[in-house]
Amino acid sequence: RRTSRLPVPALRARRVAMYLAHVALGWQLERVGHAFGVNRQTASNAATRIEDAREHEALNQLLEELEDAIHAVVDAPPPDLSGLGEVA
Numbered sequence: 001r002r003t004s005r006l007p008v009p010a011l012r013a014r015r016v017a018m019y020l021a022h023v024a025l026g027w028q029l030e031r032v033g034h035a036f037g038v039n040r041q042t043a044s045n046a047a048t049r050i051e052d053a054r055e056h057e058a059l060n061q062l063l064e065e066l067e068d069a070i071h072a073v074v075d076a077p078p079p080d081l082s083g084l085g086e087v088a
Contacts, residue, residue, distance in 0.1 A: 016063070018043050019050035024070040 006014065014036065021032045022043070033043035054060045 015046040015050050016066075018046040020063075020066055020070060022047045024067040025074065 005011075018032050018036055021027045021035065022029060027035070029043045029047065030040045033040045036043065050063070054063060
């Protein structure tokens, strides 16, 4: 909840995060907007900008790696914590 605009690098990172939430996690744009504190149209705009930027090979490769990492974490089975004893 800022009153000033984000610096450009932070804005780009936020757009990428919104894009990945939509594409890699399969979230509806309404949910993405809610999670990031913006409206659906702003989330849609961010996703569209990143999708359009995928024509740049280096960015496309980075996004593929990030999507793979997200899937590896989300799809992984939960860790076996039975040997840790009681958790406070």
